[in-house]
Amino acid sequence: MQYLVSVIDDGTGRDDPEEQAAIDVFNERLKAGGNWVFAGGLGVPGTATTVDNRAGAGLITDGPFVETKEYLIGFWIIEAPDLDVALRLAGEGSRACNRKTEVRPFL
Amino acid sequence: MVAALTRRFGDLDIAEEAAAEAFATAVERWPADGVPPNPGAWLTMTANRKAIDRLRRESKRDEKEQEALIRYAPEPPEPTGAIDDERLRLVFTCCHPALAPETRVALTLRMVGGLTVPEIARAFLVRESTMEQRITRAKGKIKAARIPYRVPAAEDLEARVSGVLAVLFLVFNEGYLATGSGAEPVRRDLTAEAIRLTRLVRSLLPADGEVAGLLALMLLTEARRAARVSATGELVALPEQDRGAWDPALIAEGHGLVRERLAAGVAPGPYQILAAINAVHTSARDVRDTDWSQVVALYDQLVRLDPSPVVALNRAVAVAELDGPEVALAAVDRLAERHSYHAARADLLRRLGRSRDSRAAYDRAIALTANPAEAAYLTRRRDQLG
Structure with missing residues (x-):
């Protein structure tokens, strides 16, 4: 079973080498435990472009689809047998990257 | 039965419906065909068949059906101990921290306590449709997010148990002070179920002080049940109760647990203190x-x-x-005379458009708060009143 672990930023994150090192250690643990699927960091919402081509509308807009104080800044996709394991890993990830995480199952 | 079916089929909905269908079939057939020699086994067998039928009907669930058939076929009849284990697993699933606290209680009452949705809705003072939605949503999340159906791993156990205790205490209280018109004043089935489940948790964690404390609290409260309602159905307060009608065995067991906790010499939590208070009363x-x-x-x-x-x-x-x-x-x-009481009142009166009453309540709250920031906030809210 796969889960998306979203990393939520509120602009107070540290983003220093120490934090990056903690994330690297956590990623290695995910790989060693067979829980790793994929992970990535994202640019801040200011770098976003919204594209709406429903019914061929061809609209391109600068900025995110909704402005919020908290936003997605990265994610892990993990493999876990159930939610208990997923929550424990998300907790370790949250501590490593010093940000809130949200866990959602893939359908 | 629902617990056993849930484990077998890994799906609360299917388990619940299969059990209900089995009972409905029994009501239909037993009066005509006679009660089978082993009614419990008959019901379990019928419910299993109903569940498999339903899985077959839902073609999308081929995989699940296979799995269920595999799990169903070779399993021998379960001894009572196994059923207890299943109920304990079900409790931990219903009380999972990934579910909202009020949902945990509702789900436990529904799945473990066997209350109907209307009964639970009454206990929570919400509409039946609201409660139905809440329970359906919770079951959906359990399935989609795969909240596991088991007693948690050792490293999670202690944290998870306190959530379970909170739910069991609420189930007990719902039994002890049953809500809803026409309800028995004391619902013995719920208090008994809460005690039984707390005993199960205690057998799992015999050294946990709060588990022992909650069990003692329940036992010492349950001991007074017979004396608590008069012959005319009126509540009898503690000072007026006939203490001869209290259950001496339950009191002795409760006192034993309180003594055990005192001897442990560890700072007690809230359940242990409440149990000790009840021990003083029952002494x-x-x-x-x-x-x-x-x-x-x-x-x-x-x-x-x-x-x-x-x-x-x-x-x-x-x-x-x-x-x-x-x-x-x-x-x-x-x-x-707490400022928070007046501040809350002021806000509600403001929303009701009762500006004059709201202003008076704000004045009272401002006079009572010791915090300058809060006073500034309350003053601004008051001055915004029309």
């Missing part, structure tokens, strides 16, 4: 023999852990017996 043969100074001392301890108005109010009732009604009345009046 007095006559209400006049009650050691009120001990009761007040225990409430003082509890207020430090839980400074809620409800605890303070209960403490005041005990203070009345120790220091007289005048001292207690002053304590009760102080509770009504």
Whole structure:
């Protein structure tokens, strides 16, 4: 079973080498435990472009689809047998990257 | 039965519906065909068949059906111990921290306590459709997010148990003070189920003080059940109860647990303190023999852990017996003089458009708060009133 672990930023994150090192250690643990699927960091919402081509509308807009104080800044996709394991890993990830995480199952 | 079916089929909905269908079939057939020699086994067998039928009907679930058939076929009849284990697993699933607290209680009452949705809706003072939605949503999340159906791993156990205890205490209270018109004043089935499940948790964690405390609290409360409602169905308060009608075996067991916790010499949590208060009450043969100074001392301890108005109010009732009604009345009046009470009232009155009443409540809250930032906030809200 796969889960998306979203990393939520509120602009107070540290983003220093120490934090990056903690994330690297956590990623290695995910790989060693067979829980790793994929992970990535994202640019801040200011770098976003919204594209709406429903019914061929061809609209391109600068900025995110909704402005919020908290936003997605990265994610892990993990493999876990159930939610208990997923929550424990998300907790370790949250501590490593010093940000809130949200866990959602893939359908 | 629902617990066993859930484990077998890994799906609360299917388990619940299969059990209900099996009972419906029994109601239809037993009067005509006679009751089978082993009614319990007949129901289990029928429910299993119903569940498999339903899985077959839902072609999308081929994989699940295979799995269920594999799990179903070779399993021998389960001894009682196994059924207890299944209920314990179901409790941990229903009380999972990934579910909202009020959902945990509702789901436990539905799946483990067997209450109907209308009964649970009444207990929560919400509409039936709202409760139905809440329970359906919770079951959906359990399935989609795969909340596991098992007793948690050792490293998670302690944290998870406190959530389970909170739910079991609420189930017990719902039984002890059943809500809804036409309900029995005391629902013995719920209090008994809560006690049984707490015993199960205790067998899992015999050294946990709060588990022992909650069990003792339930036993010492349950011991007074017979004396608590009069022949005419009216509630009998503790001082007026016929203490001869209290259950001595339950009291002895409850006192034993409280003594065990005292001997452990570890700082007690709220359930242990409440159990100790009940132990003092149940030690007095006559209400006049009650050691009120001990009761007040225990409430003082509890207020430090839980400074809620409800605890303070209960403490005041005990203070009345120790220091007289005048001292207690002053304590009760102080509770009504909290700025948060007036601030909440002011806000509600404002939303109702009762500006003049709201202004008076804001004035009262501003006068009572000691925090300058809060006073500034309340003053601004007051001055915004139309």
